[in-house]
Amino acid sequence: MTTFIKRGIIVSCQALIGEPLHGGDAMVKMAKAAQLGGAVGIRTNGSEDIAAIKREVPLPLIGLIKRNIPGSDVFITPTLEEVQAVVKAGADIVAMDVTDRENRLEIVRELLEYVHQAGKLAMADVSTYEEGVQAEQMGFDYVSTTLSGYTSYSIQGDGPDIELVKKLSAFLRVPVFMEGKVWRPEEALAALQAGAQNVVVGSAITRPQLITESYTSAVEQWLADHVISN
Numbered sequence: 001m002t003t004f005i006k007r008g009i010i011v012s013c014q015a016l017i018g019e020p021l022h023g024g025d026a027m028v029k030m031a032k033a034a035q036l037g038g039a040v041g042i043r044t045n046g047s048e049d050i051a052a053i054k055r056e057v058p059l060p061l062i063g064l065i066k067r068n069i070p071g072s073d074v075f076i077t078p079t080l081e082e083v084q085a086v087v088k089a090g091a092d093i094v095a096m097d098v099t100d101r102e103n104r105l106e107i108v109r110e111l112l113e114y115v116h117q118a119g120k121l122a123m124a125d126v127s128t129y130e131e132g133v134q135a136e137q138m139g140f141d142y143v144s145t146t147l148s149g150y151t152s153y154s155i156q157g158d159g160p161d162i163e164l165v166k167k168l169s170a171f172l173r174v175p176v177f178m179e180g181k182v183w184r185p186e187e188a189l190a191a192l193q194a195g196a197q198n199v200v201v202g203s204a205i206t207r208p209q210l211i212t213e214s215y216t217s218a219v220e221q222w223l224a225d226h227v228i229s230n
Ligand SMILES: CC(=O)N[C@H](C=O)[C@@H](O)[C@H](O)[C@H](O)COP(=O)(O)O
Pocket: 012, 014, 064, 146, 147, 150, 179, 180, 181, 182, 200, 201, 202, 203, 204
């Protein structure tokens, strides 16, 4: 079993174009705060944030590059161009889409080979049990539940897909990461209990607009239910 990352919480520090914290050194600051808070690793998007965080935060770094390709639903490190850029920027682990969409198995094999030849580790972002099994057979070093709920055929839940973690952990030898829709510490513990090696938390820590919304929507609902407006 790969033991490069200690067991614990990994904080995903990502702000896409259009989000208030995009650009500058906001994600480096988020990553530093995550380290102070006890995170054992960082996950981040884009060459600039990968390189900057790698320079300033001494934790294992999972890198990816999101790219929207017209006509394709695959956006996490989809081609060799992004894989090369993630490696060049200094990530220790390269995360990529390893779903069953769009017959990409041969492409994914090439991307995986590139990562390993560059001396890096590879993380498969999957959405189902079958995809996780396939990823391990292909030679991925880690499997993460990142895309559960984001492919048309996976479970569309509001919360983390603990059942997927449970099934994958029971069968796979590579470490399984719980990632996606973890908002509360109790959910992280449930994921560990289900067999997760690590738990990745993103939006609940690093997307303040969504954190704010989790409060405002609850309060607005309460006000709508309890206060008679005139
Ligand atoms: C589906 C997708 O694009 N996931 C991305 C993968 O890198 C990120 O936008 C998520 O923030 C990350 O997976 C952590 O998940 P959450 O933010 O739910 O804790």
